[in-house]
């Protein structure tokens with residue numbers, strides 16, 4: 631979409647935001663393929679990490695990420711599902727700050743399909759033992775040396791399925807910032823569940 635079409639149009643800006651997210655999920659070269667995802671720790675502190683955006687369902691306002699059930703983000707989300715997601719697309723000149731509620735699903739058809747879609751190398755990450763974040767006395771990938779540096783077989787990665795989960799984020803707000811040399815534009819979109827529509831407003835950038 632061209633700048634002229636959405637610059638002064640809230641609904642087209644929202645449309646462009648979803649378009650950028652969708653292409654971020656599908657295009658590994660897009661900067662929105664790897665946004666920062668923040669959770670809230672048990673101490674009430676924000677904790678961010680980069681994650682690969684795997685899929686976007688605009689109709690459901692849902693984003694999907696893959697992760698290891700043993701990671702600290704999963705513990706955070708099980709305690710408090712509030713998440714914030716941040717990305718910047720320099721070519722599109724758009725910053726997106728989303729917030730919403732996340733759930734972790736390690737079983738079910740969507741998690742199974744996500745596991746099947748992952749490559750053997752991708753699945754291998756979930757074989758780390760002990761789990762991510764465990765202190766180690768020496769430098770380690772967490773993987774058995776036998777499968778480091780080689781393509782694992784489906785049999786070898788099978789036990790990793792138990793550590794794999796999807797993280798589904800129900801997007802509740804989208805904050806849009808578009809950088810334009812003529813004058814930036816900032817907008818906020820809040821999902822109104824009762825009316826089943828987005829409440830939209832411009833903000834001073």
Ligand SMILES: Cc1cc2nc3c(=O)[nH]c(=O)nc-3n(C[C@H](O)[C@H](O)[C@H](O)COP(=O)(O)O)c2cc1C
Nearest residue numbers: 664679680681682696697698701702703704762763
């Ligand atoms: C480019 C990139 C992509 C990443 N993708 C993921 C991902 O999709 N899922 C994930 O759990 N961690 C991913 N990570 C690792 C996380 O940033 C993080 O280090 C790890 O998951 C541990 O996070 P936690 O202790 O907060 O749970 C990625 C890191 C980078 C640099």
